[in-house]
Amino acid sequence: MGRPSLAAERRKQVLKAAAQSVARYGLAGSTQERIATAAGMSRSHIRHYVGNRDQLIDALWDHVITPYFDSMHAALADRAPDARLPALVDYLFGPQMARNEDDLVIESLITGAMHDVRLRGRIYESYSRLEREIAETIRAAIPGCGSAESLQHAYAFICMAFGHSTLAPLPFPGSRQAGMKAIAVQMLAALEADHGAVPRGSAAG
Structure with missing residues (x-):
């Protein structure tokens, strides 16, 4: 070789x-x-x-999705658990999620997975890992939050962040991004309040 x-x-x-x-x-x-x-x-x-082609597609998926994991880990690294939540929101709704060519690749692969069970499982594996990591970040900052609840919020954040990124090329007002981030902050504040934590209104950064 x-x-x-x-x-x-x-x-x-x-x-x-x-x-x-x-x-x-x-x-x-x-x-x-x-x-x-x-x-x-x-x-x-x-x-x-x-x-072969399957191995190429798997390698391509790793090639385009791994940078998102790496940059998220870097954004949360060396922070106390309660500081990771605002950093997570900043990451998910910040410039790191701006549109680029790799997004077109990711979307093409997800579309292809509709007709390819093997690829669908490969992509689900990555997104379920992302869901778990976000949920773990939530539980570390809000100890009273249970697994099911943290996973539900993690899933919601993924849908919000990636949905926003997908719509970014359309001529929506610039205030939409700030508004989406504010909603994420409100969701976390409500979750903290439900579990006896002190809501952080400054989480939007």
Whole structure:
């Protein structure tokens, strides 16, 4: 397979080409031939460095979704549990979630998962992990909050944040983003009040 550093470089090159292809042509239109051409390689090179089509799609999903996890972890790192909630809201409704080409790839993969049970399970695995991590952040800051309740709020935040990101290209007033963030803050304040914590009105930052 060659030197690991070269293999890693070529794999990254393939995934970058695959992301560009899916963003432009969709998942169905991103054949291995098209990806190979964009990467400046042959189909055999694609298989060599990434694998078959299923393995390529799995690797592409990791390629586009992992940065979101990494940036969220960085936003919450080295903070006390009660400081993580406002930081979480800032992250989910801040510039880190701005639209970019990878969002087109993510949306194409999710659309493709409607007809692909294997891919659907792969994507669900990532989003359920995100749901759990957000729920854990909520419970750490609000000890009285139970698992089911924290998961419900985590799911709501994911829907709100990703739905807002999806609609961002449309000409809604700029106040919509601030308004969505304010609603998330209100939800957390209500949750804190329900469990005897002192609501933090300054969570919007």
